[in-house]
Amino acid sequence: MQLAEIQEEFRVRQSSFEAAYPDLLASSSLYRTPPGFRDAILYALHAGGKRVRPVLLLETASLCGIDQRKAMYMALGLELLHTYSLVHDDLPAMDNDDLRRGKPTTHKVYGDDIGILAGDALQTLAFEMFARAGVHSNTLLFFAESAGPCGMVGGQYLDMKGGAMLRDIQDRKTGKLIESSLALAYIEIDSPKKDRVARWGRLLGLLFQITDDILDASGTAEELGKTPGKDARDQKATWVTQWGAAKTRRKAESIVRRLSKAAVSIFSGSAFLQSLPAFIYYRRQ
Template sequence: MKNKLDQFIEKNTPRINDTLHTILMRKDIPESLQAAMLYSVHAGGKRIRPLLVLATLEDLGVHAEDALEVAAAIELIHTYSLIHDDLPSMDDDDLRRGKPTNHKVYGEALAILAGDALQTLAFETLASLPNTRPEKTIELIRLLAIASGANGMVAGQVLDLEGEKKSLSLQELELIHLNKTGALLTFCIVSGGILADIDVEKMKAIKAYAENIGLAFQIQDDILDVTSTTEELGKNAGSDESSEKTTYPIVLGLEGARKQLMHHHLLAKQSLAFLEKDDSLLALFADYIVERNF
């Protein structure tokens, strides 16, 4: 019998995919560009980020008519970042989600432009929400720009590049990943809170949850890069070592990294005490993130 989280994922993943497809299937997009955009969006991602938006709302007991569009906008940003991450000038990866990376299929120039188009389409999607009050829409756009921009995800990517071939401290490593991975994950949770109109104290609690699952997500990524195969990951295993990046297993050792993973997992779940639920979807997602093998 499937558990609550499995049922939630099975129900909502097709809804997210349908929303993404509808957003992308516009007649005014050049055919080659549209094909490149669709290739990466439909490459088989687990949709963790958009699912977190919907899970936050469900745990808060709120229905928001534009939730799927907000969730889809985040996935568009995430997908653009993966296309650009894989480029020869960045991580130079040949595989993503078990398939050739975008630039391997469509060429580097079109891959860059597909990423650019997905990024701007995300903001167009948020700016076009039909059922959300204008002040909320503006706040969502502002916060997504921060989370994905020069003092969020892009900042983390720059710090990550600059940290290659250097020995980083745990504090420096966490700063990279609070930005590179954590900023967008935090926006997923916060956007649900904004749509639900929660108060300041609850917002503070879900932000703490989000920051801790963001770090846990990255620690597990680093552990899997060492312990899993390319086939299991759907991308090249051992890529961190080949890029000479500092990772949690390098700084803390493999067992130390696992202890740090469980520390952030515990803090994340403790932050959800205000929900007064033993089986909240967000708590189940925290378990899912630390137990995943992909």
């Protein structure tokens, strides 16, 4: 698949998520929520973003033959969980970011207290969506562990404390949820492929992070949707600060090749997933 073609395929899946999720939210407990609080929660969720996790979930769920409404609830759950993590990451006690995806962060608009509570509520809503999807307990368990202290929020802890290996931080902080986005559908149908898919997903998560690091070091605010060069100013360890730009690119390109090759057999039914690693890496190089 050509890059323009997969970009279009990505957009189609993104749009189908954007079109469908407001209805699911409208029948959730969010619409029995104090209106000012609902506004803060929706502000964070509507701020945009690439909807990568929902797109991955919807694609794999379709390969696994999962009912579309159920898949959409799971996709929304993933996006809500991802959004909670961004809202809390941006708080003054954490990364202290004023901009996210080119807009003022939730706590800048609604205050630090509501930023904390909106993040909390986004996490609870994520699990509400998995309840509404009616997933099996094993699926729920995998999702909870991916999000929890040995997964995403544990990665955030390591990132805050410093001193941990970059790879360990990122495998947890970014990798586990990307892994979930791909593996949950296979876990839900108890597919023998589920472990291979999960490993592929972790490596894809690493590729995401490496690509982000390259962009942070070289991109503009408009391209990034956040303040560029922030990692360097914060003296944050990234792949680029650790390896330099040239080696980071070589590593990324080698991961793209490994993932693309493995995808041919793992995702034989999806040209989209086979082309995705290249798309992620080359989208703005």
